[in-house]
Amino acid sequence: MISITIDKALLIQLVNFLLLIFILNMLLFKPIREAIKKRERKIQSDQDEIAKLQTEAEDRLKQFQLAIEEAKKEGLAKKEALRKAATEEERSLLAKVHSEVEEELTKVKTEITKEMQETREKLKEEIKVFASDIAEKILGRPLSHG
Known part of the structure; x- marks a missing residue:
C-alpha cells in the first residue's frame, strides 16, 4: 500500500504558493482589475457624454x-x-394719373368749348358783315345800318 506523507518541503511549497498568490493579487491582479473597472467607467461615461x-x-x-x-x-x-x-402704390398712382388726365381733359374741353363759342361769335359778326356786303353787291346800293 502506498502511503502519503506530508513533509516539510510540501508545506513550504504550499505556504510559498499561497504567499505568491497573495502578493500577485495585491501587486498585479487587483491593480489590473481596478484599471479595467476604471476604463469601463470611463467608457460608460464617454458613451453617456x-x-x-x-x-x-x-x-x-x-x-x-x-x-x-x-x-x-x-x-x-x-x-x-x-x-x-406695391400694388396699392400702383393703384394709387394710376388713380392719381387718371384724375389728372380727367382734370386736364376737362380743362381742354372747357377751352375748346370757349374757343368754339368765341369763334361762333366772331363768325356771327363776320357773317353779318359778309351778308351785308353780299346784299349790297346784289342790290347795288348800300344798306342802311340801323
Whole structure:
C-alpha cells in the first residue's frame, strides 16, 4: 500500500504558493482589475457624454430647422406685404394719373368749348358783315345800318 506523507518541503511549497498568490493579487491582479473597472467607467461615461451631445446636436438641428422655416415664413410674409404695398402704390398712382388726365381733359374741353363759342361769335359778326356786303353787291346800293 502506498502511503502519503506530508513533509516539510510540501508545506513550504504550499505556504510559498499561497504567499505568491497573495502578493500577485495585491501587486498585479487587483491593480489590473481596478484599471479595467476604471476604463469601463470611463467608457460608460464617454458613451453617456456622446449620447448627451448627440441629443443636444439633434435638438439644435431641430431648432435651426425651425428657425429656417420661421425665417422663410417671415420672408414670404414680407414679400407678400411688399407686393401688396406695391400694388396699392400702383393703384394709387394710376388713380392719381387718371384724375389728372380727367382734370386736364376737362380743362381742354372747357377751352375748346370757349374757343368754339368765341369763334361762333366772331363768325356771327363776320357773317353779318359778309351778308351785308353780299346784299349790297346784289342790290347795288348800300344798306342802311340801323
